[in-house]
Amino acid sequence: MNIYDIAAEAKTSISTVSRVLNNKTNVNPEIKKRVEDILKKYDYKPSAIARGMVSKTMKSIAVLTADVRVSHYARIVHAIEHEFSKSGYNVNVCNTGNSRDECIKYININAEKQVDGIVLIGSIFNELINSEEIISTINNIPVVIANGHVDGSNFYSVMVDDKNAIRSAADYLYDKGYKDLLYVCDMDTASAKTKVNGFKESLKLRDILGVDQKIIKTIYGIEGGKEAADIIIDSGVKFDGVVFGEDITAIGAMKQFKKRGYKIPEDIAIIGCNNCQETLICEPELTTIDNKPELLGKLCAEILRNITEGKTPEKGISIQTEIIEREST
Incomplete structure (x- = not known):
């Protein structure tokens, strides 16, 4: 029929x-x-x-993320899906990992489906799609990057001020009387590098020397946090506060610090970043930076919706973060 x-x-x-x-x-x-x-x-x-x-619209939006299992990304995806479902849109979620090949595959699939727009979640896409081959494939599709930026007439950005976020976290600890701060970096994305720069800026404003030696590298996650804690303790470096680029890594570090006899926050103050649900169930509850993923997702959806309605949205929007003070500081 x-x-x-x-x-x-x-x-x-x-x-x-x-x-x-x-x-x-x-x-x-x-x-x-x-x-x-x-x-x-x-x-x-x-x-x-x-x-x-x-109707000249497929009523379909594609969302690409490195790993939807990461709670921060999942919250952004949920906010985008919620906004578009109210307008009758279907949202296709694609996991690319950190693979350029997977990114190209899903870009091609969604371009062939003639989706009305694409949202890329995370600064990792600054590198993954920054090639002439990919950009030319989607030059007629509006693309919004959540916390990333790519030059192009059809690209739009909603950025979190990561630099100011981590600088504010360090400033907050200094204002509370902590003097010997370290920073744990567990990723190699544009956002992660910006966070490192924010930490360095806070220290340099206080004329603290040897800033580069105060950056600890590890892998993302619970085990990465444990590893970072061991590195810090075994190095013999003086410290009384640690700022982390990700909550889950901070929680792993807290677990290891406590295992090795340190009290939090009496001996060490710890701050994470993302304000994920896990910060409320660890012991002590983790002070964190709320980078507002729900707002980030909502703004990405609003930009795409404005484009589909023939409106001209802003090319770039910035979100300011907030420190959520809990028991770990």
């Missing part, structure tokens, strides 16, 4: 059936009921592609 069969059985035109399918008002009520009865009789479901050709 197709639109031609429906028109024939309803004894009307194809264009009239199309108007009924698209909920247009300029249809004779009697004919409309006749068409609707036939649609119900055959349980007819119109092709999304055919409907898209008529």
